[in-house]
Amino acid sequence: MRDSFEHVYQLLTCYFVKVRLVDPDFVFDIQTTSCKDKRFTWYFWCFGHPTKTYKLLRPVVMNDETFLKGRYRGSLLTAIAIDPSNHIFPLAFLMKDSKTTESWT
Numbered sequence: 001m002r003d004s005f006e007h008v009y010q011l012l013t014c015y016f017v018k019v020r021l022v023d024p025d026f027v028f029d030i031q032t033t034s035c036k037d038k039r040f041t042w043y044f045w046c047f048g049h050p051t052k053t054y055k056l057l058r059p060v061v062m063n064d065e066t067f068l069k070g071r072y073r074g075s076l077l078t079a080i081a082i083d084p085s086n087h088i089f090p091l092a093f094l095m096k097d098s099k100t101t102e103s104w105t
Contacts, residue, residue, distance in 0.1 A: 012043060023047060042096040057081040057089055068095070 016028040028045040061081050068074045077094040 016045060042094060044092070044094045046092040047090065054081075057083055061091065073097075
């Protein structure tokens with residue numbers, strides 16, 4: 001998705017709803033500040049149901065964080081594992097606004 005930051009963040013909700021049509025086990029949650037300004041706080045998403053997926057993966061989960069640059073600063077946290085063919089398998093993602101006490105809790 002390439003456009004203004006405001007427009008792209010608005011499209012994430014529509015994107016998640018369309019992914020759920022293809023993958024009924026797709027899990028996502030969106031948090032905004034208040035009903036008035038609807039400021040982005042965090043998004044969480046996970047492809048497939050974890051209990052079905054974890055049985056096939058190696059028993060080690062790796063977590064990583066990268067910082068988002070641009071007008072809207074924040075962090076992208078990922079959880080990945082390795083499948084039996086030695087490929088990276090994404091488990092879950094969390095995009096949060098910044099390193100604040102509220103975002104960490």
